[in-house]
Amino acid sequence: MSNFKELGVTNVFVKSLKEIGVKVPTEIQKLTIPVLLNSDIDLVGLAQTGTGKTAAFGLPILQKIDPSSSNIQALILAPTRELVQQIKKQLFKFTKYSDDKIFVEAVFGGEKIDRQIKALKRTTHVVVATPGRLIDLIERGEIDIKNIKTLVLDEADEMLSMGFKQDLNRILKYTNGKRNTWLFSATMPEEIKKIIKTYMSADAKRIEVNKNSLVNENITHLYIKTSISEKLNLLIKLLENRQRERGIIFCRTKAGTQKVAKLLKEEGFSAEALEGDMQQKERDKVMRAFKNKSLQVLISTDVSARGIDVHNLSFVIHHQLPENNEYYTHRSGRTARAGKTGVSIALILPNEVSKIKELQKELGISFKEINA
Structure with a gap:
């Protein structure tokens, strides 16, 4: 039909x-x-x-x-x-x-x-x-x-x-x-x-829907091996290559979102944190700016990103992988909505390669390793 x-x-x-x-x-x-x-x-x-x-x-x-x-x-x-x-x-x-x-x-x-x-x-x-x-x-x-x-x-x-x-x-x-x-x-x-x-x-x-693939098939899944000290520079490099695109960066903790947002703003990026303690008015203000495209990057925890539905997001970056594998589905699904394509990039430490293998197996997706 x-x-x-x-x-x-x-x-x-x-x-x-x-x-x-x-x-x-x-x-x-x-x-x-x-x-x-x-x-x-x-x-x-x-x-x-x-x-x-x-x-x-x-x-x-x-x-x-x-x-x-x-x-x-x-x-x-x-x-x-x-x-x-x-x-x-x-x-x-x-x-x-x-x-x-x-x-x-x-x-x-x-x-x-x-x-x-x-x-x-x-x-x-x-x-x-x-x-x-x-x-x-x-x-x-x-x-x-x-x-x-x-x-x-x-x-x-x-x-x-x-x-x-x-x-x-x-x-x-x-x-x-x-x-x-x-x-x-x-x-x-x-x-x-x-x-x-x-x-x-x-x-x-x-x-x-998409029985064999729990995760939207229009998403390309990538990972980059890095170290804790190099993570921020890598993030800056990734964003510099995507200046005309909008996306979400996921951190595990509230403190992490604040830290990343502060450092990115200092580097001149149009970025704001979205976190649990925000007043509803503040949250609405950030979401409005993100929806009307005056804000390029949102930095969020898994909980704070609940219910976000913004079309035309080109990328999702995992500053850290989520604790819970199911959250990867929710995170990466913020991009490639309504038939569009998108990219999901995980910044991982060398000892987290096993976690990538686990995600591949559990969610029926395949990751490709890239260099920044």
């Missing part, structure tokens, strides 16, 4: 997709949209960030909404404020030509809760939320999710690795058993398998 109409998407949505330049469905969209439109089932989707998941679950949700009912009919949970806002924005764009008004609200931490309570008093059909803020609103009696027909857990593995396990379990208990659950995850750790087993039907449909 080569277009959205053939997948069963109605004309009003096809028209808005065309307007935003989305004409050809991605693999995950081809596999999930017809299934979700034509049946009431639970679904597990194994797919990377940047593969078009929002439209894969968003279009079926919007098409199944009953606009004459003012109940909340669908709930989408995502790990970060950025991702929640982004999903809401996309759903809003999809509904541009819809005759019936479909109302979508976003709720997340870092914004005054009163404003969100006020917004929820209006008719709301779809709620997009971070788990923590949603629990707050449920406990205050400001939101009722008992009658939702569809629950989406987007980037479920990231929600768990960010410590939302208890919140997720509580939210899943608040919704009744009649809902369909659609879970999307880039990786399948044990905790995710537990959630699937506990809260989803035993015959949930499973869809895997």
Whole structure:
């Protein structure tokens, strides 16, 4: 199937997709949209960030909404404020030509809760939320999710690795058993398998994209052997060769991100750190600058990079390899989104070659060694 109409998407949505330049469905969209439109089932989707998941679950949700009912009919949970806002924005764009008004609200931490309570008093059909803020609103009696027909857990593995396990379990208990659950995850750790087993039907449909390769295949994986004392010079050299490109540098620690950002700024690079202790206002400011291209390089920890979705990033540099192999998938997946190509470069010490071999084996990718 080569277009959205053939997948069963109605004309009003096809028209808005065309307007935003989305004409050809991605693999995950081809596999999930017809299934979700034509049946009431639970679904597990194994797919990377940047593969078009929002439209894969968003279009079926919007098409199944009953606009004459003012109940909340669908709930989408995502790990970060950025991702929640982004999903809401996309759903809003999809509904541009819809005759019936479909109302979508976003709720997340870092914004005054009163404003969100006020917004929820209006008719709301779809709620997009971070788990923590949603629990707050449920406990205050400001939101009722008992009658939702569809629950989406987007980037479920990231929600768990960010410590939302208890919140997720509580939210899943608040919704009744009649809902369909659609879970999307880039990786399948044990905790995710537990959630699937506990809260989803035993015959949930499973869809895997790029089965043989957990990591996006448009990414070239490289590594360079170096020493601790030479790492920074190597980083400068790499960035000097990529002055017209934008990317993210990953460090393991918050102190590491601050140190690298400070040194790169001193060298005249347009760089900023993104780290956990930042006020939301500061984080938003840095992200705005990065999105509007006035900032070239973002230096981030694994946790701080959650939910970042910026298109046209040419490279990801691993100042240190992540502690957890799964994080490599998330890190490198920040580049080569929406069908573009990208490069992922790991700066490693000689004793870390075994770690590269481990990543190759576990993630089904191949690395090439280069000299800077």
